[in-house]
Amino acid sequence: MRHITLNKHMKAVLHRFIFFIGIFCFVTACETDDTQTVATFNDLVWEDNFDVDGAPDPQKWAFDIGDGSAEGIPGWGNEELQYYTDRTENVTVQNGFLLITAQEENFNGSSYTSARLKTEGILEQAYGRFEARMRLPFGQGYWPAFWLLGNNCDENPWPACGEIDIMEYVGDEPTVVLGSVHGPGYSGGDAISKDFELENDRFDTGFHVFGIEWTPEYINYYVDDTLYQTLTPEDIAEETDDEGEWIFDRPFYIVLNLAIGGELPGSPNSETIFPQTMLVDYVRVYRNRIVN
Amino acid sequence: MKNNTNTHWGKLLFLGLGMVGVLSCERDFSDEVQFATFSVNGEIYTDDPVGLTDEFFESFDPEEGYDTDAFDTTSDEAYEGSASIRIDVPSADNPNGFQVGGIFRDRGDGRNLTQFDALTFWLKGSTTATVAEFGFGTDFDTTDPFAVKLTNVRLTTNWEKVIIPIPDPSKLTQERGLFSFIAGSLSTGGAGYTFWIDELRFEKLGTIGQPRPSILGGNNSQFPSIVGQTLNIAPLRQTFNLGSGRNQTVQLAPSYFDFMTSNPSVAVVNDLGQLTVVGLGSAEITAAITGVLAEGGVLVESSETAQIISLFSDLFTDVPVDNFNGFFVGSTTQGGAFDENDNPFLDVDGNHIIRYTNLNFVSINFFSEENRINASEMTNLSLQIRVDEAVDPDDFIRLELNNFLNGQETGSSFTIPSTELMAGEWVTFDIPLSDFQGLTDRSGLGLLFFVTDGTIANISVDNIFFSVQ
Numbered sequence: 001m002r003h004i005t006l007n008k009h010m011k012a013v014l015h016r017f018i019f020f021i022g023i024f025c026f027v028t029a030c031e032t033d034d035t036q037t038v039a040t041f042n043d044l045v046w047e048d049n050f051d052v053d054g055a056p057d058p059q060k061w062a063f064d065i066g067d068g069s070a071e072g073i074p075g076w077g078n079e080e081l082q083y084y085t086d087r088t089e090n091v092t093v094q095n096g097f098l099l100i101t102a103q104e105e106n107f108n109g110s111s112y113t114s115a116r117l118k119t120e121g122i123l124e125q126a127y128g129r130f131e132a133r134m135r136l137p138f139g140q141g142y143w144p145a146f147w148l149l150g151n152n153c154d155e156n157p158w159p160a161c162g163e164i165d166i167m168e169y170v171g172d173e174p175t176v177v178l179g180s181v182h183g184p185g186y187s188g189g190d191a192i193s194k195d196f197e198l199e200n201d202r203f204d205t206g207f208h209v210f211g212i213e214w215t216p217e218y219i220n221y222y223v224d225d226t227l228y229q230t231l232t233p234e235d236i237a238e239e240t241d242d243e244g245e246w247i248f249d250r251p252f253y254i255v256l257n258l259a260i261g262g263e264l265p266g267s268p269n270s271e272t273i274f275p276q277t278m279l280v281d282y283v284r285v286y287r288n289r290i291v292n
Numbered sequence: 293m294k295n296n297t298n299t300h301w302g303k304l305l306f307l308g309l310g311m312v313g314v315l316s317c318e319r320d321f322s323d324e325v326q327f328a329t330f331s332v333n334g335e336i337y338t339d340d341p342v343g344l345t346d347e348f349f350e351s352f353d354p355e356e357g358y359d360t361d362a363f364d365t366t367s368d369e370a371y372e373g374s375a376s377i378r379i380d381v382p383s384a385d386n387p388n389g390f391q392v393g394g395i396f397r398d399r400g401d402g403r404n405l406t407q408f409d410a411l412t413f414w415l416k417g418s419t420t421a422t423v424a425e426f427g428f429g430t431d432f433d434t435t436d437p438f439a440v441k442l443t444n445v446r447l448t449t450n451w452e453k454v455i456i457p458i459p460d461p462s463k464l465t466q467e468r469g470l471f472s473f474i475a476g477s478l479s480t481g482g483a484g485y486t487f488w489i490d491e492l493r494f495e496k497l498g499t500i501g502q503p504r505p506s507i508l509g510g511n512n513s514q515f516p517s518i519v520g521q522t523l524n525i526a527p528l529r530q531t532f533n534l535g536s537g538r539n540q541t542v543q544l545a546p547s548y549f550d551f552m553t554s555n556p557s558v559a560v561v562n563d564l565g566q567l568t569v570v571g572l573g574s575a576e577i578t579a580a581i582t583g584v585l586a587e588g589g590v591l592v593e594s595s596e597t598a599q600i601i602s603l604f605s606d607l608f609t610d611v612p613v614d615n616f617n618g619f620f621v622g623s624t625t626q627g628g629a630f631d632e633n634d635n636p637f638l639d640v641d642g643n644h645i646i647r648y649t650n651l652n653f654v655s656i657n658f659f660s661e662e663n664r665i666n667a668s669e670m671t672n673l674s675l676q677i678r679v680d681e682a683v684d685p686d687d688f689i690r691l692e693l694n695n696f697l698n699g700q701e702t703g704s705s706f707t708i709p710s711t712e713l714m715a716g717e718w719v720t721f722d723i724p725l726s727d728f729q730g731l732t733d734r735s736g737l738g739l740l741f742f743v744t745d746g747t748i749a750n751i752s753v754d755n756i757f758f759s760v761q
Contacts, residue, residue: 200498
């Protein structure tokens with residue numbers, strides 16, 4: 001497991017008063033050089049704060065339903081065990097939160113049910129800041145994710161259409177999330193990916209903001225206010241021995257889902273607790289007038 | 293209203309003046325008077341004991357087989373720094389004692405541990421073995437109201453960190469019992485071994501989550517009782533999810549729990565977990581820690597005529613039986629057989645249960661003259677069964693009660709079908725004795741059979757008692 005390195009450049013000789021004026025923090029990622037561009041995306045273009053109880057707003061969200069068989073990828077391409085529905089038992093908005101609940105039940109040949117929401121055909125954007133404030137479930141087999149998928153996967157099948165995983169997490173590692181990109185030559189187990197481990201906290205006991213800032217030159221990955229990974233076209237070339245290319249210059253749409261089982265987390269075990277709910281406080285998309 | 297408001301302001305003003313007075317007084321004598329503030333230091337042992345009594349290690353009673361010489365420190369091994377605690381667990385035949393155990397106490401009046409969420413230390417063994425327990429909250433002076441124990445801790449030959457979560461740190465405002473342990477050689481077949489402890493301290497990890505308390509092993513127990521009856525609610529446990537993703541279950545003292553009764557005129561529970569039946573009727577007993585409801589509960593149903601004859605339970609005083617597996621000819625059943633009636637199987641962390649494996653038939657035997665049960669006045673047989681494998685449609689468990697009258701043994705049976713059994717879940721059965729086919733006289737009950745004919749090979753059984761309902 002790779003850890004982020006936080007270098008606090010602070011001169012020991014600084015006078016106490018200067019200490020109060022400011023501390024400069026530089027965040028270093030192992031893959032790239034020490035300097036990073038921190039863009040500001042403050043032009044809010046799309047958001048859902050989940051303020052209206054009931055089913056998710058159909059003007060903002062569509063659903064993937066089933067076990068992937070209808071799409072020709074049973075288990076959604078990852079041997080996942082759940083059947084996605086849009087029933088209230090699996091997805092609803094309450095008290096300002098989107099609730100995606102995984103149930104252990106026999107349903108249309110699957111042993112679990114859950115939900116997967118997407119903005120395909122609704123919000124599709126290249127570049128910008130994508131963020132969500134979420135609280136995750138825990139226990140082996142839980143595999144929640146907040147991610148982006150290229151909007152041309154129908155004509156240009158995955159992984160060629162590209163995938164940006166803003167947050168992936170497995171329930172038996174409650175302090176760790178993953179940020180990744182998938183593309184031709186670097187997909188599935190060969191995705192370009194980095195862990196972020198919370199110190200003195202976990203992802204299932206409180207809310208955390210997962211975000212990326214995406215420009216033609218880089219994708220920056222954040223947890224709360226910590227930048228833990230920068231991926232550039234050069235990184236992708238380097239990680240794939242010049243085989244893979246940067247394909248992140250077209251509109252992508254958002255996917256929010258809670259998978260059960262599958263290749264990454266493994267199956268739930270006897271200690272895994274069902275049902276459990278993933279809470280989403282908000283999802284927001286910003287753009288920057290320069291790059292958008 | 294206006295007058296009242298004025299009065300309050302007047303009182304507040306008076307209080308304020310009083311506080312100013314107190315504050316200014318304190319300044320006068322604070323150089324000489326030490327107010328009672330308890331240390332917030334979490335360190336217990338790093339390379340030296342930190343703030344412990346001069347004895348450092350205080351052994352449990354040597355009369356109970358504790359070897360007081362098995363404790364030492366060494367500079368030959370250390371996880372960090374230059375020294376560690378060395379425990380030489382004695383062999384079973386050691387004349388000075390067959391086990392080692394004791395406590396570390398704060399040398400002052402206790403410590404304020406409210407800012408921590410776990411006791412942690414690094415542990416290494418000379419061999420792989422299982423240490424009976426580690427914990428804190430035992431101090432030899434009090435009733436140990438906030439004791440916590442982690443049992444059956446696996447030793448490996450590498451340094452590994454042990455994390456014992458604090459169920460509710462806000463309770464630990466003045467704790468003297470900083471560490472406790474017990475180790476023997478059960479897991480090594482009687483052979484002695486060594487383990488080392490280093491970097492022992494209370495810590496604020498922040499990565500412990502999902503507390504799930506339970507009482508009575510998470511079972512919902514139901515029992516008839518008479519007014520005045522008391523029983524201890526046990527076992528008490530709490531499961532946490534550690535930062536590693538692993539679940540950790542500790543045993544804890546009753547004072548961590550808030551016990552609740554649905555009807556205080558029928559049953560009450562004190563903060564030592566002692567339930568007392570105080571009136572006629574029914575009452576549901578539940579418990580919570582820091583607002584998290586515990587799994588499990590007790591439904592008390594008291595009446596003037598309630599009587600219990602308990603064969604095996606944690607709730608009641610059991611009657612003596614001959615054994616829990618007679619190994620009859622033709623029986624393949626393992627488990628449940630004990631030389632001593634008071635030595636049943638232990639569940640993973642202290643709950644007593646009976647566990648049978650490779651079951652075709654087995655019986656709890658109480659047919660020796662002195663152990664036979666006169667259940668003539670009893671009306672029901674209660675028990676809990678957990679099937680420790682998948683339940684198939686053809687599965688069954690047939691209960692058979694055999695009675696001995698004038699030298700004649702007669703059998704009777706009641707069959708539980710598969711539809712009433714659950715894999716991995718405790719199911720409570722409350723069976724009228726009149727439902728046992730062939731049970732006419734029950735003045736000399738001596739055998740309770742569990743018969744599956746091999747359809748179910750693995751079961752656990754608990755809380756077996758006769759009652760009047």
